[in-house]
Amino acid sequence: MxxxxxxxxxxxxxxxxxxxxxxxxxxxxxxxxxxxxxxxxxxxxxxxxxxxxxxxxxxxxxxxxxxxxxxxxxxxxxxxxxxxxxxxxxxxxxxxxxxxxxxxxxxxxxxxxxxxxxxxxxxxxxxxxxxxxxxxxxAAERRLAHQALHDPVTDLPNRTLFLDRLERGLRRHQHTGALLAVLFMDLDRFKQINDSLGHAAGDQVLIETAHRLREALRPGDTVARFGGDEFAVLCEDLDDESTAGEIAARMLRVVSEPMDVGEQRTSVHASIGIALARGGSDGESMLGDADFAMYRAKEKGRNRCEVYDATLRADALARMEQTSALRHALEESELRIVYQPLLRIDGSAVVGVEALVRWDHPTMGLLGPEHFIGLAEESGQMVQLGMWVLREACREVATWAPPPGGEPLLLSVNLSAQQLAGTGLRDSLRTILGETGLDPGRLWLEITESVLLDDVDAAVEALGRLRDLGVRLAIDDFGTGYSSLSYLRRFPVDAVKIDRSFVTGLGRDPAADAIVAAVVNVSRALGLTVVAEGVETDEQLVALRALGCEWAQGYLWSEPLSPTAAHRWIRARRPEVVAGRPLELGALLAQRVDALRRRTDRRVLLEVPSSLPACFADAVAVRIVVDHLLANAATYSAADRPVVVTAAADRRAVRVSVSDFGIGMSGDEVARCFEQFWQARAPDSPRTGGVGIGLFIVRSLVEAMGGHVGVRSAVGRGSTFTVVLPRSAWAAARVHSVQGGALDLGEPSSVQEFMRQIGVPMRGRR
Missing domain, CATH: 3.30.450.20 (PAS domain)
Incomplete structure (x- = not known):
């Protein structure tokens, strides 16, 4: 030390x-x-x-x-x-x-x-x-307890808390008899939002939906989220069963209102099932009943509600069996592809086929798509089914030889909403084209109009990615969303297919005439091919030709055929010759006047010489022309004056005149009455289309047969329409050589105004 x-x-x-x-x-x-x-x-x-x-x-x-x-x-x-x-x-x-x-x-x-x-x-x-x-x-313990009983995205009660409240409510129901209901709600096509906009956008939709439901429900109601896109609502002390339906209707209304998701504005819809408490009900069984009812609502078209009854469970179990059977059909090759020919409107050539799927059911026989497509969509099998159809159709048609003297056939295949929204469609399509050897330019992919209008921006992007592969695109069932005409120029498509409901109404429903004419004009102005589907009668075909439609398909030519039968039908098909033939006009006029007399109380005078010679014309076209002129005259003539029909002939032509003694037309109306979108005066109020579209068809048909039509009219004194038809094929051919062929889009004064109103510029075909 x-x-x-x-x-x-x-x-x-x-x-x-x-x-x-x-x-x-x-x-x-x-x-x-x-x-x-x-x-x-x-x-x-x-x-x-x-x-x-x-x-x-x-x-x-x-x-x-x-x-x-x-x-x-x-x-x-x-x-x-x-x-x-x-x-x-x-x-x-x-x-x-x-x-x-x-x-x-x-x-x-x-x-x-x-x-x-x-x-x-x-x-x-x-x-x-x-x-x-x-x-x-x-506070931490309370927070953990809250998290255990609430949904992390929306902060709504979760299934556990909902079931606890439901069981308590059922005990009160047993003691007091107060009416109680469970409403089970599922957002329709919510997966498309997640796939197209991302999961963050999907969460935003769920949060906004939860907020709207809270605001729409009564103070004592419980709304919960069960996960995914499923919500449940508990309603106690209801006045009667109809109150539950009123609450469901209010939920559907607030959920479907447009919402902003990031920079996108979108709308969602929902389906709701309602289960009412009965004697001995328990929470789990009520939820199951409401779930069954919700799926019934989806089957009936979505965006609606259904109330559970005893038959629903049996139906749902049958639905589950059908789902399993469809899965088995996909695995065991029970599905079949049939083909319906696609022709030029003049019948001169077969241009392609549309591939359609059928289910060769072991006990029910050959089933059409209406029996299983909805089932495939609900059960998540639509993408698998759609890709199978696409692959098999490409493989088969790639081996078919072109029609005699014709071009290689086009193949048209439908794409479902789930396929379009998926992330792997483009890569799968490229693989299929490579494996089958089908030229991409021969493949037309059809997407229904309603799918495109659900989210226009996302649709434009998805279509653009497909078009980069060289395939062609068509909008199917066009016309069901009439407001979409102004959107048409945004979609990178090559064709539109007019919905069969409007084709069926041609010549009978003025609105159908107007819509078809509008679709044809807009499509041709944008350089798009116009296809009519569901053509079944000569009258429909003649009207479509007059309006300028280019391609068509339907039972008028052929039902959907097996691959072998379709190939044989196409190779045996010979071009049609659209031509007139001698027609006894006197007999036809008498028949059409009798038909008018049976459906109206108007007096009709028919003055036709017994020696009236035949004309050279198409009988179907002449019948359409006469019927329309007679209907117009009956509509606009004075109540106390007859409709007068006369006929005469000279050595070159036969003339038919239809006169009324009604409100008549001004000079400007006379000058424009054959335009497609001329606004005619009805007896009680103005209307657009109908008469104008019909008179355009009249003029088109008459001129296509080598004739012409004229009108004399004075305000307050009535109108006389005169149709002149050639007596011989030589006379018709001479007129055609002078006219120079088919009509153009129509009178520019009305067509261009229509285009301006819907925002579509007029331009030549591309």
Whole structure:
């Protein structure tokens, strides 16, 4: 040991320094600890506090040091403090829950941990107290309890909490008899939003939907989210069963209102099933019943509600069996492809085929798509089914030889909404084209108009990706969304297919005439091919030709055929010759006048010479012309005056005149009455189309047969329409050579105005 000047060795100084450093470290650890702490002597006087305790209680250090522990712990007097210390022992701990007093007089629940430090005469010299704030722990526990019973995305009650409330409600129902209902709601096609806009956008839709449901429901109702796109609502104390339906209708209305999702504006719809509490109902069975009813609502067209009844469960079980059977059909090759020919409207050539799927059911026979496409969509099998059709059709048609003297056949295949919204369609399509060897330019993909209009921006992007592969695109069932005419120029498509419902109405429904004419004009102005589907009669075909439609398909030519039969039909097909033939006009006029007399009380006078010679014309076209002129005359003639039909002939032509003595037309109306979108005056109120479209068809048909039509009219004195038809093929051919062929789009004054109104510029075909 080496002495120092003070008589203290270096080792003693080192030990002293280490002791002082240790004390400083302990002091800092105590003062800086996040746990509120204080030290008191055996008599209960506070000798030291840390910053965390001062913050917790709102005191300054000087307020507490030297004060009794009762200043901090109201329940702790000197005796209890000593008892806590004695109970702790020299190395033990005492834990208890108590309350600390804050400076502002409020109390906070705490857990107190007391330990002894040092012993004097077998008693602790000091006690160290750690104070744990239980209010924070309580909040955390409450937060965890809330999370266990609520949906993390929408903060709505989850299935567990909903079932608990439902069971409580059912017990009340059994005691009081108050009516109770469960409404099970599923968003329609929600997966498309996730696939096209992303899951963040999907969550935003769920949050907004939850908010709207809260606002739409009664204060005592419970709305919960079960996961995915499923919501459930518990309604108690209903006035009657119809109240549940009213609540469901309100839910559908608020959910379907447009919402902003990021930079997109979109709309969602929902289907709702309703189950009402019956004797002996339990929560799980009610949810199952409501779920069955919801699926029935989807089957009936979505965006609607259905109430559960006993037959629904049996139907749902049958549906499950059908779903399993369809899955088996896909795996065991029970599906078949049939082909319907696609022809030029003049019958001159077969241009392609549309591939359609059938199910060769082992017990029910050959089923059309209406029996299983909806099932495939609901069960998630639509993409698999659609890709199978696409692959098989490409493989088969790629091996077919072109028609005699014709071009290679086009193949038209339908794409479902689920296929279009999927992420792998483009790659799968490229693979199929590569494997089958089909030229991409021969493949037409059809997408229904309603799918495109659900989200125009997403549709434009998806179609663009497909078109980059070289395939062609067509809008199917066009016309069902009439407002979509203005959107048409945005879609990168090559053709539109007019919905069969409008083709069926041609010549009978003025609205159908107007819509078909509008679709043809807009499509041709944009350079798109126009295809009519569902053509079944000669009258429809003649009207479509007159309006300028280019291609058509339907039972008028052929039903959908097996691959072998379709190929044989196409190779045996010979071009049609569209020509007139001698027609006894007198007999036809008498027949059409009799038909008018049977359906109207108007007097009709027919003045036709018995020696009226035949004309050279198409009987179907002449019948359409005469029927329209007679219907117009009956509509616009005066009630007390007859409609007069006369006929005469010279050596080149036969003339038929239809006269009324009604409201007549002005000079401007006479000049424009054959335009497609001329606004005619009805007896009671103005109307657009109908007469104008019909007269355009009349003029088109007459001129296509080598004739012409004229009109004389005066306001208040009536109108006379005269149709002149050639008596021979030579006369018809001579007129055609002078006219120079088929008509153009129509009179520019009306067509261009129509285009301007819907925002479509006129331009040549591309």
């Amino acid at each position: 080496v002495p120092t000047e003070l008589g203290v060795s270096r080792s003693e100084l080192l030990l002293l320094g280490q002791h002082l450093v240790g004390e400083e470290l302990l002091r800092r650890a105590f003062e800086d600890s996040p746990v509120a702490s204080f030290i008191a002597d055996g008599e209960g006087r506070i000798v030291r506090v840390n910053r965390a305790l001062c913050v917790l209680l709102g005191h300054a250090e000087a307020d507490l040091v030297g004060a009794g522990v009762a200043t901090v712990l109201p329940s702790a007097d000197g005796a209890s403090w000593r008892r806590w210390g004695t109970g702790a022992g020299p190395h033990g701990l005492t834990r208890l829950e108590t309350r600390c007093l804050r400076r502002d007089g409020s109390c906070v629940a705490v857990e107190l941990t007391v330990s002894a430090a040092g012993v004097v005469e077998d008693a602790p010299a000091y006690l160290i107290a750690q104070v744990h704030d239980l209010s924070r722990r309580g």
